[in-house]
Amino acid sequence: MEKIRDAFDFGDFSKPEKVGFAIFTLLLLIFPWLGVGSFVKAVAIQFLLFSLFGMGWNTIGGYGGQVELGKAQYVGIGAYTVALTMVWWKIPFWAAMPIGILIAIGYSFIIGYPLFRLKGHYFAIATICTSLVLQDIFINWKLVGAAKGIELPIHEHPDFLYMQFKSDTYYFYFIMALFYTAIFYMNWFRKSKLGYQLRMIKEDEEAAESLGIDARWCKIKAYSIASAFVAVGGGFMAVYNLYIDPYSVMDLDLSIKIALMAMLGGAGSMWGPIIGSGFLVPLDRFLGSWLGAQKGLIGVDFMIYAALIMVVSAYQPQGIWGIIEQFRKK
Amino acid sequence: MILLDALLQGILMGLLFALVALGLTIIFGMMDIVNFAHGEFLMIGMYTTYWTSLLHIDPLITLPASAIVGMLLGLASYYCLVKYLLRGPMIAQLFGTFGLMLFLRYLAQFLFGIDYRIIQKGLLVGKTLSLGPFRLDWTKLSAAILSLIAFLVVYYLLHRTKLGKALRATALNKEAANYMGIKTDRMNALAWVIGGGTVGIAGGLIVNFWYVYPTVGLLFVMIAFASVAMGGFGSIKGAFFAGILIGIIEMLFPMVGHFTGWDFFGPHFKFTVVYFAYFIIVVLRPQGLFGWKK
Numbered sequence: 001m002e003k004i005r006d007a008f009d010f011g012d013f014s015k016p017e018k019v020g021f022a023i024f025t026l027l028l029l030i031f032p033w034l035g036v037g038s039f040v041k042a043v044a045i046q047f048l049l050f051s052l053f054g055m056g057w058n059t060i061g062g063y064g065g066q067v068e069l070g071k072a073q074y075v076g077i078g079a080y081t082v083a084l085t086m087v088w089w090k091i092p093f094w095a096a097m098p099i100g101i102l103i104a105i106g107y108s109f110i111i112g113y114p115l116f117r118l119k120g121h122y123f124a125i126a127t128i129c130t131s132l133v134l135q136d137i138f139i140n141w142k143l144v145g146a147a148k149g150i151e152l153p154i155h156e157h158p159d160f161l162y163m164q165f166k167s168d169t170y171y172f173y174f175i176m177a178l179f180y181t182a183i184f185y186m187n188w189f190r191k192s193k194l195g196y197q198l199r200m201i202k203e204d205e206e207a208a209e210s211l212g213i214d215a216r217w218c219k220i221k222a223y224s225i226a227s228a229f230v231a232v233g234g235g236f237m238a239v240y241n242l243y244i245d246p247y248s249v250m251d252l253d254l255s256i257k258i259a260l261m262a263m264l265g266g267a268g269s270m271w272g273p274i275i276g277s278g279f280l281v282p283l284d285r286f287l288g289s290w291l292g293a294q295k296g297l298i299g300v301d302f303m304i305y306a307a308l309i310m311v312v313s314a315y316q317p318q319g320i321w322g323i324i325e326q327f328r329k330k
Numbered sequence: 331m332i333l334l335d336a337l338l339q340g341i342l343m344g345l346l347f348a349l350v351a352l353g354l355t356i357i358f359g360m361m362d363i364v365n366f367a368h369g370e371f372l373m374i375g376m377y378t379t380y381w382t383s384l385l386h387i388d389p390l391i392t393l394p395a396s397a398i399v400g401m402l403l404g405l406a407s408y409y410c411l412v413k414y415l416l417r418g419p420m421i422a423q424l425f426g427t428f429g430l431m432l433f434l435r436y437l438a439q440f441l442f443g444i445d446y447r448i449i450q451k452g453l454l455v456g457k458t459l460s461l462g463p464f465r466l467d468w469t470k471l472s473a474a475i476l477s478l479i480a481f482l483v484v485y486y487l488l489h490r491t492k493l494g495k496a497l498r499a500t501a502l503n504k505e506a507a508n509y510m511g512i513k514t515d516r517m518n519a520l521a522w523v524i525g526g527g528t529v530g531i532a533g534g535l536i537v538n539f540w541y542v543y544p545t546v547g548l549l550f551v552m553i554a555f556a557s558v559a560m561g562g563f564g565s566i567k568g569a570f571f572a573g574i575l576i577g578i579i580e581m582l583f584p585m586v587g588h589f590t591g592w593d594f595f596g597p598h599f600k601f602t603v604v605y606f607a608y609f610i611i612v613v614l615r616p617q618g619l620f621g622w623k624k
Contacts, residue, residue: 067424069424121362122612125364125608126613129608130609132552133609137602256428259421309428312425313423314414314418314422314426
């Protein structure tokens with residue numbers, strides 16, 4: 001009971017934040033009815049999806065301060081479990097999703113236990129390596145479709161059990177529901193015992209250990225929470241795109257994007273990942289559709305994107321939320 | 331016999347992997363920065379040699395051009411980007427160099443297109459050396475020899491000259507080095523110049539027998555990460571032996587499939603097993619095989 005009240009209690013946020021959050025919620029609720037095109041709607045779905053990923057990453061990467069660059073493997077586990085169980089056993093999405101989450105959590109414990117012996121750069125590169133190994137295995141594993149990937153069967157009629165709809169609007173509300181579940185969870189998480197322990201570990205790991213915090217175990221727990229978040233997003237990707245392959249759900253670029261969005265918005269803050277993804281996803285998609293379509297300009301959109309990443313990392317490593325905080329202190 | 335052949339090929343390839351890793355490990359040892367753009371430096375070195383070879387200059391003679399381009403690239407990245415990244419937290423440093431990597435990759439794609447290119451003619455291209463039962467490509471052999479020479483030169487520079495002493499002093503304790511009158515900022519820039527130069531040379535050597543395309547860097551940078559981490563971040567000796575070790579693993583692994591007939595051990599997993607080996611080694615020995623700095 002206490003926990004549930006904590007999750008819905010936004011009392012310690014400042015007034016502008018509360019007002020902003022309320023307006024944002026209202027905007028999201030009426031968004032599909034504003035007469036926007038299908039492309040904008042798809043971008044909005046991407047935005048909510050990447051916010052979900054970013055919030056997951058934020059538990060271990062933001063609050064825990066561990067540079068984790070292998071989240072794509074859990075997107076892949078979530079997406080593949082949902083797709084495979086739905087294709088093989090014809091079970092509904094709502095049964096497939098929990099299986100995906102459980103597998104992701106189990107796998108994250110197996111990987112996390114040796115992984116968190118490492119620190120700093122060794123850890124960052126090891127996370128990339130584990131993700132690449134899993135991707136290579138899936139590219140060559142014939143049982144799961146190898147490099148070709150798998151297609152989900154298309155139902156004739158919209159079906160809530162199998163999460164198949166004719167219009168993006170339904171997917172939008174579904175991912176929005178996931179997004180808000182994540183927000184309430186994160187709101188509880190940042191005030192939970194684990195949340196405080198992680199922040200302590202981030203500040204000074206040795207001091208935290210001397211106070212009796214088992215740093216490695218805390219990190220593993222946060223890592224598995226992050227993995228569960230990301231696996232949910234992966235499962236959504238499977239039913240939304242109706243097609244997955246190892247390149248679309250397990251690529252290194254995806255891992256980096258997830259971490260990048262959280263960092264750009266402001267790692268370790270409640271709103272950071274949402275701001276980051278609200279900034280980067282539209283930029284990425286609109287630049288891509290605007291410049292990518294023009295002849296002779298292939299790659300320019302990514303160059304602008306990359307230049308932006310460099311400028312932010314060099315001058316404002318606290319992210320956009322860091323700028324806002326500085327501004328408020330003045 | 332086929333095993334020995336694979337071993338030999340693995341050592342040759344490993345020497346090149348080691349040369350790619352050399353720049354990465356020097357930069358890391360100096361300022362604790364992992365340079366994601368390292369593979370893209372290699373790609374640009376490869377393109378430099380490729381384009382100059384189209385002017386009917388032999389790819390081996392144009393190596394200095396690749397080296398100079400690499401050095402300038404290193405210098406520019408240091409003064410325009412890395413200098414500012416050093417003030418921030420580790421994650422910002424990672425993403426800063428990651429942004430540089432994306433930028434260079436798509437710049438190359440914008441300028442040169444996504445075609446796969448390889449050097450068609452040259453003094454050594456396509457010639458093989460028969461050494462008893464073994465047949466070695468001259469391109470690979472000369473590349474391996476030159477990379478060995480480059481290694482020795484850098485090792486000499488770092489461990490036997492005054493400049494190298496200043497570099498290592500900066501790596502060990504920046505502030506103390508500053509008090510001793512060492513211009514640490516310049517030393518950092520020098521590390522980037524050496525790193526860029528060696529990887530430029532490596533690119534010039536590799537393009538003789540490997541296709542160049544804008545995303546070629548990723549595979550090499552991952553292998554370089556693995557060899558640097560295996561050898562211990564910042565250790566030159568470590569990068570050398572780990573590079574060779576990786577070359578051997580990458581060549582011998584498909585041999586297991588060849589002998590057992592088990593499909594799993596095929597060439598398609600040869601780089602996967604390198605990543606896996608990295609993971610096992612750093613977990614069991616987190617400071618790497620030859621780590622000198624924790």
